[in-house]
Amino acid sequence: MNGVVTAVSRNDVYSFTKPNRESITLLAGLGVEGDVHSGVTVKHRSRVAQDPSQPNLRQVHLIHEELFEEVRGAGFGVGAGELGENITTRGVDLLALPTGTLLHIGEDAVVEVTGLRNPCLQIDGFQQGLLKQVVGRDESGQVVRKAGVMSVVKVGGVVRPGDVVRVELPVGEHRPLERV
Template sequence: MGKIVAVCTSPQKGMRKKNVGEGLLVPEHGLEGDAHTGTWHRQVSLLALESIEKMRQQGLDVHPGDFAENLTTRGIDLVSLPVGTRLKIGSQAVGEVTQIGKECHHRCAIYYQAGDCVMPREGIFIRVLEGGPVKVGDDIEVLA
């Protein structure tokens, strides 16, 4: 079982996200108020704090949301989860892993600062099956 360490949103795509501390996961839509919501397979993005730490070890001053992830987690190996895995997020929400990593068509500011970015390799995406509130400190666990 892991923990949610940040809940992040942005008003536009292509921006770093801000940790807002809490939010609402909406079924078949995503994180309420975020630019990436919609009826597609990448409704919510997740990145492990452990991945962010890798970038910090390269000398970057980066924080949750800087890689445009919606949920930053700790204590769960996200990239080892196969597509189709279900995750319980907080007390009510359930998400299904739809994609591991992504192709970056445009190199982000982090890439230009460090020569690398972890989100394309270590970020995952889910669609929201069951909605509910999510906040910093909530549990995130693998269901199946």
């Protein structure tokens, strides 16, 4: 199950969207070099307010480009970086991956998937009604989060559009992704 990077994004200031770049550099144990969410401890404002000493399990945010096509069908126009992700992919079912999956990206970089992004109300600030498109409920009433996955950097490296994403599933029993 291989995919491809279609865009990379980062922002050095708090903003909902992240500008696309020609490349980003992942730093082991930190995240995206020059990104406001990079660091060993949490950087997302809501989590800092709760406990600034929490480990940063949200160093790198990945979204599948297929989500943009899905929400386009409901009348929303969303492009790479506009939901705050660092890496946009195609061809990998990110939401179906188990916790602990390693994603080998490009020549050197490796990130470990820690969980699902928990979308917030800022999404409706970006486009009213979009939050309901990326968070819903399944037939049994369980919450379904579709706004990508979060990860930590295990091995640093440069990531560019066109880089291959190779999936390495964890050994042993697979644990489904939960929100982080």
